[in-house]
Amino acid sequence: MNAPVLSNIKCGECPIRHRAVCSRCEGAELDILEKIKVYRSFKAGGQILWRGEAMDFVASVVSGVATLGKTLEDGRTQMVGLLLPSDFIGRPGRERVEFDVIAASDVTLCCFDRKPFENLLLVTPHLSERLVEIALDELDAARDWMLLLGRKTAREKIATFIDMLIRRSSLEEETAQNDALTLPLSREEIANYLGLTLETVSRQLSALKSQGIIQFKDRRNFEVLNPQALYDLSGDDSPN
Amino acid sequence: MNAPVLSNIKCGECPIRHRAVCSRCEGAELDILEKIKVYRSFKAGGQILWRGEAMDFVASVVSGVATLGKTLEDGRTQMVGLLLPSDFIGRPGRERVEFDVIAASDVTLCCFDRKPFENLLLVTPHLSERLVEIALDELDAARDWMLLLGRKTAREKIATFIDMLIRRSSLEEETAQNDALTLPLSREEIANYLGLTLETVSRQLSALKSQGIIQFKDRRNFEVLNPQALYDLSGDDSPN
DNA sequence: GGCCAAACTTGACCCAGATCAAGGAATCGT
DNA sequence: ACGATTCCTTGATCTGGGTCAAGTTTGGCC
Structure with missing residues (x-):
């Protein structure tokens, strides 16, 4: 892991302050975090962590998108997590990384060396409480994804994915100029996330387009014309 | 949830003491747990918790097997967790249950009312540390299962499942009379766990049998004749 | 601005596993 | 002990999505 070290911005001005692992910390606690944090950047496609490698830092995603992936012996891969801004990388008490972490776009991380961070955790309930919340949210998300991977059709998978992006x-953002979205991943990466092939992803996106449910501006940017239809296609139970 | 309340056994004699959420607690801490715990039993097939229901207790599985399941609007279901003795049900800070919890066999739970348990958590690091460990282990397991559901073939899924049982x-147990195992689930339940149909599960088990890798004693009990072959079929990377 | 590589789309065909269908074997209640 | 119900196995057929194979678009780079 060798990434350029950037000049930090002040925590008070950090765009992910409200949701990241540090969101409950104020004043003195924040000052300590401020002191031990280091920003690092990765180019799109760069490997942030390798499976099995010693994990010597933990981090929050400040900007960009990273993926967590697992691989079978013959090279088939499955994405097991998508890290968007404010998401957390690393686990207290885990010496080694359990999966590959790859920058899907240019990524900036707010990194903390693991040992100091773990020590801080022990004496900072605001930090550990938030971290437990984050872990449990990830567990819920992983289980929702198990349902998707095990039981949903290709169409339902794509609809669920776009619904999740919405x-x-x-x-x-409160910017939210209605329903204009960006795919954070390539077709192949989406396929790895959904347990499909890139061809099937492409076909399903084309099908949604020709049904008038979405409309592409270019390869990555599109607009959702009919969010309700999209939700109805996701196969999920009624809650909205 | 209305299950018979059993007479408790002493924590000191509890068969799951060494792995359950209470495993780090001793002396006074254990005395408190002892006081607030209640054993409850459920018949095979009985529903322990319903999705969306208020979760008014948390529990450890003392004996038997329970399943965590999610369901799509049209009835397709996916098992998202398998709870064996010492596994934990429920989450601090979660008001509602996120999935159906069903007794796959007769089940005995060691239950704690949620509120008292949460209060205890705040003042008992031995308890909360263990709970975080358990949650992170579950997250790792969920991600391994995502790889299985998204990318493995039927054969690999079955091999992985049996390997996990081993x-x-x-x-x-240290009983371990070599490689004699019991399927904790029916064919249909295995199918729901692996993202397959019950017919495919049956066929794959028959195939493993006719390849001389496993041998059935009856429907549920079998012996693994060739654990290495089984592992090789699982598709996983080399570690062992 | 034009070439090249990478990313994507689309078509034709195929196959693993789903679905449909029929028995067989274990277990339960009487 | 006996139907009867539930669970499981096995066979026949079908199909959604994978695989293979061209093309097409896009964006990067001299």
């Missing part, structure tokens, strides 16, 4: 983006 | 049973 929800996540409405959390992030 | 590992788990060698953890549990």
Whole structure:
């Protein structure tokens, strides 16, 4: 892991302050974090962590998108997590990385060396409480994804994925010029996330387009014309 | 949830003491747990918790097997967790249950009312540390299962499942009369766990049998004649 | 601005596993 | 002990999505 070290911005001005692992910390606690944090950047496609490698830092995603992936002996891969801004990388008490972490776009991380961070955790309930919340949210998300991977059709998988992008983006920004979205991943990466092939992803996106449910501006940018239809195609139970 | 309340056994004699959420607690801490715990039993097939229901207790599995399941609007279901003795049900800070919890066999739980348990967590690091460990282990397991559901073939899924049973049973008991195992689930339940149909599960088990890798004693009990071959079929990377 | 590589789309064909269908074997209640 | 119900096996057929194979678009780079 060798990434350029950037000049930090002040925590008070950090765009992910409200959701990241540090979101409950104020004043003195924040000052300590401020002192031990280091920003690092990765180019799109760069490997952030390798499976099995010693994990010597933990980090929050400040900007960009990273993926967590697992690989079978013959090279088939499955993405097991998608890290968007404010998401957390690393686990207290884990010496080694359990999966490959790759920058899907240019990524900036707010890194903390693991040992100091773990020590801080022990004496900072605001930090450890938030970290437990984050871990449990990830567990819920992983289980939702198990349902998707095990039982949903290709169409339902794509619809669920786009629906997730809508929800996540409405959390992030209040900009929200209605339903204009960006795919954070290539077709192949989407396929690895959904347990499909890139050809099937492409076909399903084309099908949604020709049904008038979405409309592409270019390869990555599109607009959702009919969010309700999209949700109906996701196969999920009624909650909205 | 209305299950018979059993007479408790002493924590000191509890068969799951060494792995359950209470495993780090001793002396006074254990006395408190002892006081607030209640054993409850469920018949095979009984529903322990319903998705969306208020979760008013948390629990450890003392004996038997329970499943965590999610369901799509049209009834397709995916098992998202398998709870064996010492596994934990429920999450601090979660008001509602996220999935159906069903007794796959007769099950005995060691239950704690949620509120008192959460209060205890705040003042008992031995308890909360162990709970975080358990949650992170579950997250790792969920991600391994995502790889299985998204990318493995039917054969690989079955091999992985049996391999998991071997590992788990060698953890549990030192009885371990070599490689004699019991399927904790029906064919249909295995199918729901692996993202397959019950017919495919049956066919794959028959195939393993006719390849001389496993041998059935009856429907549920079998012996693994060739654990290495089984592992080789699982598709996983080399570690062992 | 034009070439090249990478990313994507689309078509034709195929196959693993789903679905449909029929028995067989274990278990339960009487 | 006996139907009867539930669970499981096995066979026949079908199909969604994978695989293979061209093309097409896009964006990067001299």
